[in-house]
Amino acid sequence: MGDKWSVLAIVLLGQRTHRFNELHRSIEGISRRMLTLTVRALERDGLVSRTVHAGVPPRVDYELTELSRSLLDPLNALNAWANAHRGDIQAAREQHDHRTVWSQYLSGAIRAGREGSASTGGRPSRRRRRGGTLRARPGSPSPVLAR
Numbered sequence: 001m002g003d004k005w006s007v008l009a010i011v012l013l014g015q016r017t018h019r020f021n022e023l024h025r026s027i028e029g030i031s032r033r034m035l036t037l038t039v040r041a042l043e044r045d046g047l048v049s050r051t052v053h054a055g056v057p058p059r060v061d062y063e064l065t066e067l068s069r070s071l072l073d074p075l076n077a078l079n080a081w082a083n084a085h086r087g088d089i090q091a092a093r094e095q096h097d098h099r100t101v102w103s104q105y106l107s108g109a110i111r112a113g114r115e116g117s118a119s120t121g122g123r124p125s126r127r128r129r130r131g132g133t134l135r136a137r138p139g140s141p142s143p144v145l146a147r
Helices: 004-013 020-026 032-044 072-084 086-107
Strands: 048-053 059-064 133-136 143-146
16 A cells, blocks of 8 residues: 555546556556556455456456545545646656766766666676766756767
């Protein structure tokens, strides 16, 4: 129940009953495998009920249980907050990533387009990496990996 996919699935199922493919299309970025694991875990926790209807192919509907309906108010508030601040969160992520890449470049962890890791002491691992060079973007002092 603590992951983002569970929250999104519960918020969607709070609107109405959904079939698997409807959920998959409605949750951007989730794989079919992750959605399967998510609805199974929610069903196991007693938050989602799964109804199989006979037919060819069989139809499966997912809906919230009474237990999970009590979660809708706080989750809808969380969902509204996240949607209202999506741009701020994205800007913070980009700023963090920019600082991280720049500090890695200055520390020597990034050389000639290759990133090292802590486990290799800043050296590139033995795995083959795609080539590229580190260049400063015109008008920006930060390095970017150019391929």
